[in-house]
Amino acid sequence: MTEELHIVGGGMAGSEAAWQAARHGVSVVLHEMRPQRGTFAHKTGNLGEMVCSNSFRSDDDEQNAVGLLHWEMRAADGLVMTTADRHRLPAGGALAVDREPFAEDITGALRAHPNVRVSHEEVTELPDEGQWIFATGPLTSEALGAAIARETGSEALAFFDAIAPIVYAESIDMSQAWMQSRYDKGETEDERRAYLNCPMDRATYEAFVDALLAADKTEFHEGETAGYFDGCLPVEVMAERGRETLRHGPMKPVGLTNPHKPEEKPYAVVQLRRDNALGTLFNIVGFQTKMKYGAQTEVLRMIPGLENARFARLGGIHRNTFLNAPTLLDDRMRLRSRPNIRFAGQITGVEGYVESAAMGLLAGRLAAAEMGGGSLAPVPQDSAHGALVHHITGGAEAKTFQPMNVNFGLFRPLEGLRGGRKGRRERYKAYTDRAKAAWTDWLATQAPAAAAAE
Numbered sequence: 001m002t003e004e005l006h007i008v009g010g011g012m013a014g015s016e017a018a019w020q021a022a023r024h025g026v027s028v029v030l031h032e033m034r035p036q037r038g039t040f041a042h043k044t045g046n047l048g049e050m051v052c053s054n055s056f057r058s059d060d061d062e063q064n065a066v067g068l069l070h071w072e073m074r075a076a077d078g079l080v081m082t083t084a085d086r087h088r089l090p091a092g093g094a095l096a097v098d099r100e101p102f103a104e105d106i107t108g109a110l111r112a113h114p115n116v117r118v119s120h121e122e123v124t125e126l127p128d129e130g131q132w133i134f135a136t137g138p139l140t141s142e143a144l145g146a147a148i149a150r151e152t153g154s155e156a157l158a159f160f161d162a163i164a165p166i167v168y169a170e171s172i173d174m175s176q177a178w179m180q181s182r183y184d185k186g187e188t189e190d191e192r193r194a195y196l197n198c199p200m201d202r203a204t205y206e207a208f209v210d211a212l213l214a215a216d217k218t219e220f221h222e223g224e225t226a227g228y229f230d231g232c233l234p235v236e237v238m239a240e241r242g243r244e245t246l247r248h249g250p251m252k253p254v255g256l257t258n259p260h261k262p263e264e265k266p267y268a269v270v271q272l273r274r275d276n277a278l279g280t281l282f283n284i285v286g287f288q289t290k291m292k293y294g295a296q297t298e299v300l301r302m303i304p305g306l307e308n309a310r311f312a313r314l315g316g317i318h319r320n321t322f323l324n325a326p327t328l329l330d331d332r333m334r335l336r337s338r339p340n341i342r343f344a345g346q347i348t349g350v351e352g353y354v355e356s357a358a359m360g361l362l363a364g365r366l367a368a369a370e371m372g373g374g375s376l377a378p379v380p381q382d383s384a385h386g387a388l389v390h391h392i393t394g395g396a397e398a399k400t401f402q403p404m405n406v407n408f409g410l411f412r413p414l415e416g417l418r419g420g421r422k423g424r425r426e427r428y429k430a431y432t433d434r435a436k437a438a439w440t441d442w443l444a445t446q447a448p449a450a451a452a453a454e
């Protein structure tokens, strides 16, 4: 194989992609702009630098979707996960790492690999020729961001995320909530019932506004400004503007009739909208927020119907460059308009160190297989990698697409298992068993190529 694979960005995703492709016999040039050009969050010139917390979250591969992703990455000889294991710090059930030696080891391993060349430079264009993976992350440099926007259209590339909390459908109390679109709008029955509504009486609304005002909030990082969320205000900022603002905004009670209490007009209504094609996840409409995670769960569980809500992800507002992947990328993570270019990591609309590295692992393997003249079997949808890549490249609602963590709501439901809180342990174990089997089978189809490359 004489052609080189160019990977732009040596963070979580780019480092993992380079490792996977190199181990499959591909010559890789890894272009990383640091230390010549920095970002507001990175501190060093190392590859695989963790920009904030030092945690890869839960390491439980039977009951937690991110722990399952760890398991799958270890099974695929992932550089990020095996290096994290060597620098593990005590953290209960979580995988926390000693960040500096971790990044030094990632850098050392890639520099030492005979198939990898690291080039410290900023890439500012999407090249017409050659095979490329762009893994430039949430803080993609400005010039490259502009080049991507020129290719994709500016509406398909976001520069910040404003994530409304996402709830597992099965944890919503439907004896209080109901499905209805405002004024029953819509051509089909599905459209007329597109929203899930949670009603509030006056006392609940007043208490809710008080709690929003009192809740602990995070500050913006340096380099982020409130200007990023013009037109997309955090819910607590709306509450600060006046006690009635929410009731005239996302919580307006008009055009809706509560079938549980048809004679009682709600004082305010919180609406949730389907977040994936499977119908297992709902986002709370207009509830992007800077409330800290602990405060957020407490406040949101004051909403009638959400008292026992479990959250697939909590809300947030961050500086974040990401693509509208469901419309732009094919199921092999290639840009539909320029198939010589793949994207990986947080820029594809996943969120988190682990998810970003996982998307790098897939992109590296997919590119290596294609460059070797072959093609991998589709990534199994029942694995954690498959559930995530399927979500970002097609399963998610494109119109409201926001970055996603891995979670069991992305997995195809299993028939015949007990629903609700009581059945959870058994259900998650069944998901993780199914995922491990699917992932192991998929890796086995690539074993000969991997062995040949070593």
Ligand SMILES: Cc1cc2nc3c(=O)[nH]c(=O)nc-3n(C[C@H](O)[C@H](O)[C@H](O)COP(=O)(O)OP(=O)(O)OC[C@H]3O[C@@H](n4cnc5c(N)ncnc54)[C@H](O)[C@@H]3O)c2cc1C
Binding pocket: 008, 009, 010, 011, 012, 013, 014, 031, 032, 033, 034, 038, 039, 041, 042, 049, 050, 051, 052, 053, 054, 055, 121, 122, 123, 124, 135, 136, 137, 138, 139, 140, 141, 144, 221, 318, 319, 344, 345, 346, 347, 351, 352, 353, 354, 356, 357
């Ligand atoms: C401030 C902040 C805090 C975060 N905190 C956490 C956290 O605590 N836990 C968590 O799980 N996730 C966190 N994230 C989210 C995210 O998961 C991480 O940013 C993760 O590192 C993303 O991996 P990545 O490989 O996609 O991007 P990165 O790890 O950021 O890697 C991208 C790389 O591309 C380089 N680059 C950018 N543009 C160019 C260019 N034009 N040419 C060449 N190189 C370029 C950058 O220097 C960088 O090294 C945070 C994000 C931000 C912005």
